[in-house]
Each structure stands twice: as C-alpha cells, then as structure tokens.
Amino acid sequence: MNASEIHQRLSTNFGPAVLDAKLDALQPWxxxxxxxxxxxxxxxxAEPDLALDYLMCLSGVDYNNGTLGxxxxxxxxxxxxKIVLKVSCPKDNPHVQSVSMIWGTADWHEREAYDLLGIVFxxxxxxxRILLPPDWEGHPLRKDYKVxxxxxxxxxxx
Amino acid sequence: MGIxxxxxxxxxVIITSVDRLLxxxxxxxxxxxxxxxxxxxxxMMAASASNFDIMRFGVIPRATxxxxxxxxxxxxxxIKMASRIKRLYDQMAEPRYVLSMGSCSNCGGPYWEHGYHVxxxxxxxIPVDVFIPGCPPRPEAxxxxxxxxxxxxxxxxxxxxxx
Numbered sequence: 001m002n003a004s005e006i007h008q009r010l011s012t013n014f015g016p017a018v019l020d021a022k023l024d025a026l027q028p029w030x031x032x033x034x035x036x037x038x039x040x041x042x043x044x045x046a047e048p049d050l051a052l053d054y055l056m057c058l059s060g061v062d063y064n065n066g067t068l069g070x071x072x073x074x075x076x077x078x079x080x081x082k083i084v085l086k087v088s089c090p091k092d093n094p095h096v097q098s099v100s101m102i103w104g105t106a107d108w109h110e111r112e113a114y115d116l117l118g119i120v121f122x123x124x125x126x127x128x129r130i131l132l133p134p135d136w137e138g139h140p141l142r143k144d145y146k147v148x149x150x151x152x153x154x155x156x157x158x
Numbered sequence: 159m160g161i162x163x164x165x166x167x168x169x170x171v172i173i174t175s176v177d178r179l180l181x182x183x184x185x186x187x188x189x190x191x192x193x194x195x196x197x198x199x200x201x202m203m204a205a206s207a208s209n210f211d212i213m214r215f216g217v218i219p220r221a222t223x224x225x226x227x228x229x230x231x232x233x234x235x236x237i238k239m240a241s242r243i244k245r246l247y248d249q250m251a252e253p254r255y256v257l258s259m260g261s262c263s264n265c266g267g268p269y270w271e272h273g274y275h276v277x278x279x280x281x282x283x284i285p286v287d288v289f290i291p292g293c294p295p296r297p298e299a300x301x302x303x304x305x306x307x308x309x310x311x312x313x314x315x316x317x318x319x320x321x
Contacts, residue, residue, distance in 0.1 A: 132275065133238045140274045147274045151237055158270045158278045 003028030029084035038097035055103035060113030098124040191226035192219035196233025198260040205297035223249040234262035
C-alpha cells in the first residue's frame with residue numbers, strides 16, 4: 001500500500017484529526033492531531049491490510065517557532081510499506097498521547113524525547129528521564145536551553 | 159654504596175633509606191583501577207596488550223578500588239559519572255594517584271562548549287597527578303604519563319608531602 005492510499009484510509013476514518021500531509025516527499029508524512037495519535041496508531045497497527053507492526057524510530061523535534069513535535073517512522077514487515085507520522089504541540093504545554101502500549105519500542109524512545117525535549121507523553125507507563133540524572137534541570141535539546149551553572153556543587157559550564 | 163656495607167662479611171647487603179625503599183616499591187607496582195569510559199579506554203587496552211605491555215611497569219589491572227593505587231581516567235567523564243568517579247576515588251587506599259588520560263578528562267575535549275552533560279575536566283571532582291594530552295593519546299603517551307607519575311612517586315618523602 002502506498003502513502004496516498006494510507007492517507008486516504010486515515011482521512012476517511014479520522015477526518016479532522018488528519019491535519020496535513022506531504023505524500024510526494026522522499027519519506028511521505030502525514031500530520032496528525034496530538035490528541036488523536038493514539039487512536040490513529042492503534043488503527044494503523046491493527047488493520048490487517050495496513051499492519052504497521054514496527055516502529056522504526058520515534059524522534060522529538062524543536063521547530064524553534066514555539067512548537068515541539070514528535071515524528072514516528074513506521075514500517076510494516078508484513079506488507080513492506082512505510083509511512084511517517086508527525087504531531088506537533090505547543091512548547092508551553094507539550095502533551096502528546098503515548099503509543100508505548102502499541103509498540104514496546106516507543107517506551108524508551110518516548111522517555112528520551114521527554115528527557116531531552118520535555119514532551120510529555122500522556123499514558124506512558126513510566127515517564128522518567130532516561131539519559132540525564134533525575135534531578136537535572138531543563139531539557140537540553142530545546143533551542144532556548146540554557147545550561148545550569150552548578151549540578152550538585154560541580155560547575156557545569158567550561 | 160658507603161663504607162658500612164663493606165663491614166659485613168657477605169656482600170649481599172644493600173643500604174638505603176626508608177623513603178627510597180618505599181618509593182621504589184610503590185612506583186614499581188602501581189596497580190591500576192580497571193575501568194574505561196570512552197575511546198581512550200581502547201588505547202589503554204592497547205597499552206595493556208603485548209606490543210606495549212604496560213605490565214612491565216608493574217601496572218596490573220584490579221577490579222576493585224580497594225586494591226588499586228592509580229586510577230586512569232580514560233575517557234569522557236559525564237556529569238552523571240562524576241559522582242561515581244568521586245566515590246571510586248574515595249574508596250581507594252592511600253597513597254593513591256590519578257592519571258587523567260585524553261582531552262575529555264583533561265578539560266572536556268570536543269565537548270567543552272556545547273557538551274552540557276560533560277564534566278569540563280576531571281580535576282573538578284578529584285585531584286589529578288598527571289594529565290596526558292591527546293585525543294586519544296597513543297599508548298606510548300600513556301606510558302610516558304605513567305613514567306612521569308613514577309618520577310613523581312620517586313621524589314616523595316615520608317617526612318614531607320610532595321606537591
């Protein structure tokens with residue numbers, strides 16, 4: 001199944017939750033509303049003719065215009081097709097639905113996106129920092145990040 | 159040797175000072191704490207292998223800080239790791255020495271500006287005896303650093319702490 005067929009299926013089933021798409025890109029992507037990503041992903045993984053059974057990567061993005069985003073690279077081992085989903089959320093209230101109960105891969109990837117960009121994945125079973133120490137301040141991959149002066153009495157900047 | 163040893167019937171007597179004996183013993187068996195942090199650890203392992211054979215200096219890797227004399231900080235010290243390094247150093251028995259190997263542990267290396275997670279020099283948490291430059295230093299450089307440390311140990315005295 002190609003990208004426009006997947007887009008067609010999502011548009012008929014989820015209508016207003018499908019916000020935008022670019023289907024002639026090298027990796028065709030579909031923009032989804034952040035409060036619908038859980039339903040959409042459940043649908044994409046469960047439908048037998050879509051069967052997007054493999055989450056290749058879940059990335060977090062700071063678009064540097066007041067929005068953060070998550071990008072889902074999905075692939076079907078059964079049907080050998082691929083699609084990219086995107087969601088974006090405001091930086092001052094970054095909430096995206098978790099997909100970790102659909103693909104186990106998403107668990108640590110969402111923790112990483114939370115750790116480095118501060119995106120809160122609603123419904124995640126264990127949303128803690130994964131790389132940085134638990135008492136770290138801020139989310140370092142945000143464009144407006146300022147490193148803290150001291151961490152536990154150790155000077156951080158050069 | 160002095161006149162004193164000629165007084166003894168057999169010539170197998172050596173006269174020396176306690177300082178020199180202790181320093182000789184210490185510098186000839188600098189047991190190393192066995193851990194590596196990043197790519198410098200690969201060079202450290204190469205230094206242990208047959209071409210460079212760091213064991214001819216008496217450097218034997220020990221898996222616990224309680225049996226180690228020298229800590230070779232080989233690699234990037236993240237801020238998360240810094241407290242562990244400090245704890246390991248505190249667990250070592252005195253006299254204890256630290257070799258900082260490579261740019262990362264010397265001063266932060268390539269992460270000095272944008273590495274929010276990297277400690278900008280391991281000397282911010284533990285005292286360092288010898289800094290070895292390089293990214294990563296070749297095994298020869300590590301051996302040279304070790305010989306510098308041996309020279310430092312050789313000059314120590316029980317009476318007064320050397321700097």
